[in-house]
Amino acid sequence: MTNQMIDSEIQPPVGPDTTAERVPAKQLSKWTLYTRRFMRNKPAVFGIVIFVLLALASVIVPLFARWEVNEMDFLNLSTGPSADHWFGTNASGNDTFMQTFVGLQRSLMIALVVSIGVTVISAIVGTAAAYFGGMVERATLLIIHFFMVVPPFLILALVSNDAGGDWRVISLALIFIGWFFPARVIWTMALSLREREYVHAARYMGVPGMRVVLRHLLPNVGSLLVINFTLGVVAAVMTETGLSFIGFGVKIPDVSLGSLIGEGAASVTSAPWLFYFPALALTLLTVSMALVADGLRDALDPTSAAGGRA
Amino acid sequence: MTHDVIPTQRRVGDPGHGCKRERPSTLIKYLVRRTLGWLLMIVVATNVTYFLAWSFLDPRSNYVGRKPPLSPEQIEGLLGPRNLSESTPLIERWWTWLTGILLRWDWGVSPTGGSVNNEIGYRMCVSAELVLGATIIMTVLGIWIGVYTASHQYKLGDRIWQAVSIITMNINIIVAALAVVILAINFNNWVGTRVFYVTGSSSQGVSGFFPVLVDALQHLILPTIALVVNGYAGTHFLQRSLLLDNISADYVRTARAKGLTKSQAIRRHALRTSLIPVATQVAFSIPAIFTGAILTETIFAWQGMGRYFLTTINGNDVHGVVAVAAFGAVLTAIGAVLADIAVVVLDPRVRVS
Numbered sequence: 001m002t003n004q005m006i007d008s009e010i011q012p013p014v015g016p017d018t019t020a021e022r023v024p025a026k027q028l029s030k031w032t033l034y035t036r037r038f039m040r041n042k043p044a045v046f047g048i049v050i051f052v053l054l055a056l057a058s059v060i061v062p063l064f065a066r067w068e069v070n071e072m073d074f075l076n077l078s079t080g081p082s083a084d085h086w087f088g089t090n091a092s093g094n095d096t097f098m099q100t101f102v103g104l105q106r107s108l109m110i111a112l113v114v115s116i117g118v119t120v121i122s123a124i125v126g127t128a129a130a131y132f133g134g135m136v137e138r139a140t141l142l143i144i145h146f147f148m149v150v151p152p153f154l155i156l157a158l159v160s161n162d163a164g165g166d167w168r169v170i171s172l173a174l175i176f177i178g179w180f181f182p183a184r185v186i187w188t189m190a191l192s193l194r195e196r197e198y199v200h201a202a203r204y205m206g207v208p209g210m211r212v213v214l215r216h217l218l219p220n221v222g223s224l225l226v227i228n229f230t231l232g233v234v235a236a237v238m239t240e241t242g243l244s245f246i247g248f249g250v251k252i253p254d255v256s257l258g259s260l261i262g263e264g265a266a267s268v269t270s271a272p273w274l275f276y277f278p279a280l281a282l283t284l285l286t287v288s289m290a291l292v293a294d295g296l297r298d299a300l301d302p303t304s305a306a307g308g309r310a
Numbered sequence: 311m312t313h314d315v316i317p318t319q320r321r322v323g324d325p326g327h328g329c330k331r332e333r334p335s336t337l338i339k340y341l342v343r344r345t346l347g348w349l350l351m352i353v354v355a356t357n358v359t360y361f362l363a364w365s366f367l368d369p370r371s372n373y374v375g376r377k378p379p380l381s382p383e384q385i386e387g388l389l390g391p392r393n394l395s396e397s398t399p400l401i402e403r404w405w406t407w408l409t410g411i412l413l414r415w416d417w418g419v420s421p422t423g424g425s426v427n428n429e430i431g432y433r434m435c436v437s438a439e440l441v442l443g444a445t446i447i448m449t450v451l452g453i454w455i456g457v458y459t460a461s462h463q464y465k466l467g468d469r470i471w472q473a474v475s476i477i478t479m480n481i482n483i484i485v486a487a488l489a490v491v492i493l494a495i496n497f498n499n500w501v502g503t504r505v506f507y508v509t510g511s512s513s514q515g516v517s518g519f520f521p522v523l524v525d526a527l528q529h530l531i532l533p534t535i536a537l538v539v540n541g542y543a544g545t546h547f548l549q550r551s552l553l554l555d556n557i558s559a560d561y562v563r564t565a566r567a568k569g570l571t572k573s574q575a576i577r578r579h580a581l582r583t584s585l586i587p588v589a590t591q592v593a594f595s596i597p598a599i600f601t602g603a604i605l606t607e608t609i610f611a612w613q614g615m616g617r618y619f620l621t622t623i624n625g626n627d628v629h630g631v632v633a634v635a636a637f638g639a640v641l642t643a644i645g646a647v648l649a650d651i652a653v654v655v656l657d658p659r660v661r662v663s
Binding site: 242246282294 | 477492
């Protein structure tokens, strides 16, 4: 911009100076932008607050509670909520308050492990299949389509029934049946990325294939991966709950929200508190995570209008 | 998907059955080819499940620890004729099993000797009753809410449905089903008579057409509600966002300019385009609904495929497990073919080849 007059003879008309001091607009960093967009979504903020509270409670409460998780109080068998047992007790006298939070911890642990595993595997498989193309791509797609036909719940039940209730094996089984669908979605996204100039440039510069995948393709599906991760937590909690409910998942002495709800389901009319509290924890967990995923989608998607201005 | 999209000069407002009317044989050929592809997939999946099941299940363990204890020869004598004995090589067992299905449509017997065919036949109907009804209701409801909220974007109704749907979608099906049970029991107590039944798919000793129908509905309504509450929201969100993409398109404005009211323009022009991905999603979600039905059947004590699935895994019933897997694969294939049909019928641009 130039403010010099071309002809210095002609004076501009003098009026009151209305131009305010111009502050150069501060360049927003990517993360400030994302945070602002996310914070604008009130339900998402509410969701993340609930989620953080639940996660903290699942870690802290078991450290300070009055009852051990498998301790039996023979004076209180199947009693409702009281001052001694805030959430009541089950038929063996276990404290439901303690069990709910320990179960929450276990469910969260499985969900996080599974979701991280699924996101990493699906991201690498999906982008690598798209980048390398040819036989690799065809073979990967064939495997994915095959997995889509075999009922995943069946494989899961077969594997985890053998696991004997070990949560680590169950997590592995959940990763095993969870990776292929997101991998296919990521493959579709990466198809257009592999035609971009910077990918071609890297290829013709002789950068090794896997490094192109990790450096150039993966970061460009990053927003999708973040959203997939959040939704993956919800899905993993749901599947783990279902599995433990029908008795193929986490087993006694370990507890998870699913096994607690399964126990509560048997006595839903006579001892409803055994169902209410784990069910409430489960619902808060999944709904809060879904709200966060929703907010992340609006915040990270460059084409989204829902984020509003900025 | 191998649809060829060819722009054609079709009359505007021509109802969507053009393809069928113009070239019925092409459509049928196309569907037959797709169906054959899926059939191959089903065969492969079923056979792989057979080997998978053998590597995880052990029919012999059903007889271990019996009182009085059975000698290995006795167990062999029981399992051998049922094609469940591990002393025959796996490949031989597989061949006997496969030829049994191909030649006599005999899916084998359980370790206790019950025929898998007999079990499946009855249970398939029970499950189909539940899954089909729930799928239809949740689809129609989801589309209706999606259309309503898209045409009232950011108004109060839209906001309320948005909040309700995100909660119901993320409530676990188990929690939803048990909540429905608690509410129904309370309702029954409040009315003083049994309006809703919370266990089983039908009562004993009911006869006559109308009593049977009413009885079936009394049993059906609760599990269906649980499945629908959990499942409609997916369709709602997809339909809403797709319709919003289409609602401001030029052809909808043209339709308004021709003199159609807003709701007519949406229904006849915008909705039809946006229904295509919805149809695909619904078709592919049928297996997921079946998984939901496993849990629902357990809670409501229905003797359907879901319960059978649990019984067979717990009972080391290899043949039964494989039959359930085949049923699931068939459901997936039916969903995929239905999705293909829906795309062909709905999308005027798609010419099948």
